Amino acid sequence: MAFQQHRQVPEGDAVKIRLERDVMAEAVAWAARSLPTRPSVPILAGLLVKAGPEGVTMSSFDYETSAQINVRAEIVDAGEALVSGRLLADIARSLPNKPVELTSDENRMEIVCGSARFTLQTLPVADYPSLPEMPAATGTVTSDDFASAVGQVVVAAGRDELLPVFTGVRVEIEGETLSLLATDRYRMALKELPWRPANPQASGAALVPAKVLSETAKSMVAGDNVTMSLSNASAGDGLIGFEGEGSGGTRQITTRLLDGEFPKVRHLMNVQAALSVRVNTQELIASVKRVALVAERNTPLRMIIGDGQVALEAATGDQAQASEAIEAVVENHVGGEAPITAAGFNPHYLSDALHALDTPYVHFSFTAPGKPCLVTGLAALDGDPLPDYKHVIMLMRLPN
Secondary structure, three states: OOOOOEOOOOOOOOEEEEEOHHHHHHHHHHHHOOOOOOOOOHHHHEEEEEEEOOEEEEEEEOOOEEEEEEEOOEEEEOEEEEEEHHHHHHHHHHOOOOOEEEEEOOOEEEEEEOOEEEEEEOEOHHHOEOOOOOOOOOEEEEHHHHHHHHHHHHOOOOOOOOOHHHHEEEEEEEOOEEEEEEEOOOEEEEEEEEOEEOOOOOEEEEEEEHHHHHHHHHHOOOOOEEEEEEEOHHHOOOEEEEEEEEOOEEEEEEEEOOOOOOOOOHHHHOOOOOEEEEEEHHHHHHHHHHHHHHOOOOOOEEEEEOOOEEEEEEEEOOOEEEEEEEEOEEEEOOOOOOOOOEEEEOHHHHHHHHHHOOOOEEEEEEOOOOOOEEEEEEOOOOOOOOOOEEEEEOOEOOOO
């Protein structure tokens, strides 16, 4: 692999540092999250601790995703040490709330915190692969907006590792607009948000693992901005990197892009509503939660569209049934007989879409029975649907 390079480290490279317990615990826990559960080679179970003039950097790498965090510490002796990452994380969590001293030589690391003392065998640092370099910065985005946008989109990403292209989020760059798009074939989510590109004419796209993107966005909200760096997106072996502030220090993540052609689904977002429904978001969330309690597995939650209301219905055969009606604004855009009077939703998909909205009202755009339904947000019940977030749900077939 392109990343299988090993570092040159002088023998006996000792480390001695002092740092606060909470700083160490959080830094180790964050870096250890990226450790592989079943490493392809034992050395990848290690967490690299490097002490230098800028503080302490803790790193992990599995040839796909790398994570680094830099924290402040008192450096007595600079150097590098490699130890079992998960064990170090478990120890760090359990330490008393006192300053921690880490000392290591080429054979072992000693951790002292108050009267607690641990000794760990070190791994050979020279055998650990070099982490990939962060590509040149492509642009920056507000950290809170980025975390919110990623959270709205990843709910629609697939989880089937046998279909890896659906487990990613397509990141699209077009000038000052950053777009995030995900689908698992049964639902789609698109979020567009402003960002500050390094090159105003920049354009490109990359398919990023949804899990990595989600964890990255949530972990970098302590600072104002997140910097995104994209490299070789069109080469099939590209890399994307993110840098931002988390509580405790500066964090960097790189991950290899997913291979494969992301399906062309944007046109499915262009739903021309034959019938639209507007409802209070929180009221509908609560109603879906209640009625779905009796929904049988793989059966739809039925939305009955009436005059000035929608009714939700679900059942588990003859054992349990539930229904609830809530006020709604219903508009027939084609005139005459309503083109759709009932729609079948997967209750989990509907709930995910509603929770992803950050608006007080929700707008449903229906075309015909069995056709995709577009879900968008409304700032006001009589306002226009907001264009920056779109969520499409494939409707389920209703039994006769």
